[in-house]
Amino acid sequence: MLRNVAVVLLDGVHPFELGVLCEVFGLDRSAQGLPVYDFAVVSAEGPVLRTHAGFTISALQGLDRLEEADLICVPAGDTYVVRDYPPELLDALRRAVNRGARVLSVCAGVFTLGAAGLLDGRRCATHWMHSAELAEAYPLADVQPDVLYVDDGPVVTSAGTAAGIDACLHVVRQEHGPEVANAIARRMVVPPHRDGGQAQFIERPLPTACDTVGGVLAWMERHLDSEMTVEQLAERAHMSPRTFARRFQQETGTTPYRWLLRQRVLLAQELLEGTDETVDAIAGRSGFGNAAGLRHHFLRTLGTTPNVYRRTFRGPTRVA
Numbered sequence: 453m454l455r456n457v458a459v460v461l462l463d464g465v466h467p468f469e470l471g472v473l474c475e476v477f478g479l480d481r482s483a484q485g486l487p488v489y490d491f492a493v494v495s496a497e498g499p500v501l502r503t504h505a506g507f508t509i510s511a512l513q514g515l516d517r518l519e520e521a522d523l524i525c526v527p528a529g530d531t532y533v534v535r536d537y538p539p540e541l542l543d544a545l546r547r548a549v550n551r552g553a554r555v556l557s558v559c560a561g562v563f564t565l566g567a568a569g570l571l572d573g574r575r576c577a578t579h580w581m582h583s584a585e586l587a588e589a590y591p592l593a594d595v596q597p598d599v600l601y602v603d604d605g606p607v608v609t610s611a612g613t614a615a616g617i618d619a620c621l622h623v624v625r626q627e628h629g630p631e632v633a634n635a636i637a638r639r640m641v642v643p644p645h646r647d648g649g650q651a652q653f654i655e656r657p658l659p660t661a662c663d664t665v666g667g668v669l670a671w672m673e674r675h676l677d678s679e680m681t682v683e684q685l686a687e688r689a690h691m692s693p694r695t696f697a698r699r700f701q702q703e704t705g706t707t708p709y710r711w712l713l714r715q716r717v718l719l720a721q722e723l724l725e726g727t728d729e730t731v732d733a734i735a736g737r738s739g740f741g742n743a744a745g746l747r748h749h750f751l752r753t754l755g756t757t758p759n760v761y762r763r764t765f766r767g768p769t770r771v772a
Contacts, residue, residue: 454627456490458521460541461512462564463497464530466504469558469616473525475640476620486635487628492517496541504530518544521553523623527616528559533585542568549606556608556623558616565607566590574604579612598755617642664699665689669711676716676739682708712739717753720746724762731758 457477459470470493478491495501495512502508518524524545545555545568557565562578565571566586571593578586583597596602601610601619603626610619617640625633637643668689672680685708686696700708720738723729729737735746743758750758 454487454489454522454623456520456522457525458492458494458513458518458523459525459527460494460496460515460518460544461501461509461527462529462532462535462537462541463501464504464532465501465509466528466530466559467507468613469527469561470503472558472614472616472620473527476617476624476636477523477525481636481639484635484639486632492521494518496538515540515544518548521548524548524553524555525620526555526557526561526564528561528579528612532560532563533582533589537564537567545570552606554606554608554623556610556619558610558619559612562586562609563589565609566593570607571609574607575602576604576607576609577602577611577615578609581612614642664691665696665703668696668700669704672708672712673715676712676719677737678739680712713749714753716740717749720750720758721754721761721765724758725765734758 457473459473459477461470474491474493477489478493480488482488492513493509494515494517496515499512500508500510501512541564545565549555549570555565555570557578559579560582562571562576563582563586565576566589571590573592573594575594575596576586577583577596577599580597583595586593587595599611600615601608601622603619603622608619608623610616621633621637621642624636668685671688672685682693682697686693689696689699691699697708700706700711704711706714716739720734720740723734723737724731727734731743731746735741735743738746740746740749747757750756750761754761756764
């Protein structure tokens with residue numbers, strides 16, 4: 453049973469991610485019949501730390517406090533992606549996992565776990581902006597770029613910002629059951645579990661360096677509701693289908709089918725966010741034919757349904 457939680461900080465820590473960990477594990481909710489943790493905030497770099505927002509945090513405990521923790525949490529911080537980490541911190545993290553404790557990172561905090569060698573051979577997550585850097589820095593890690601969090605044995609890693617809440621509630625749900633996790637989520641006014649993954653939050657701009665297929669891309673974007681084949685597109689580009697497919701891959705990094713599918717999903721996202729059109733109408737405008745087709749591709753691409761996406765990303769309802 454989880455009883456002892458420590459959050460370890462480095463200089464430049466992000467206040468929001470630190471606050472998430474304090475909110476979930478650091479508050480006394482015993483009056484509501486919820487578990488209370490022996491909670492501590494630990495410094496890995498001296499008695500006073502600077503936050504990313506410019507203020508400082510003091511009166512922190514030292515690294516020896518990590519030796520008794522059941523769960524050690526590492527929030528994100530400024531320059532965590534490219535910095536060096538104190539060897540004594542990395543040693544403490546390795547010892548914790550070896551003795552059976554768990555570690556949890558929020559956003560770029562995962563790079564600390566990577567530096568300690570705790571990601572090797574494990575699935576892990578971070579903010580989508582850092583996924584490629586994480587995979588490059590730790591090639592033995594199995595980076596999952598589209599998920600909100602990953603639980604791989606003693607190592608729990610989460611994507612950016614609010615995904616840290618998801619990961620923390622997941623740990624609480626495992627340790628104490630869904631009723632406790634739901635009660636904490638209710639107090640925090642957040643969903644106890646979110647559908648989908650990071651894919652629904654990632655911005656994917658159109659390719660800019662498309663010397664030979666740029667005109668075809670522009671035509672495809674204007675006719676997303678139309679049926680089109682590689683042969684038709686190749687004819688429009690005045691190429692053979694084989695040459696067109698090869699050039700398309702070289703200049704966009706993907707196939708015509710996948711590019712078209714992604715642009716159709718993006719259009720559907722925009723219409724779900726910005727209009728009151730029915731899902732059937734949006735499916736037609738975005739080239740999916742009907743609501744069933746849209747739902748199928750939406751689930752495969754974004755990990756959520758059109759209706760759930762619309763509820764999540766529409767602006768707040770106006771109150772008279």
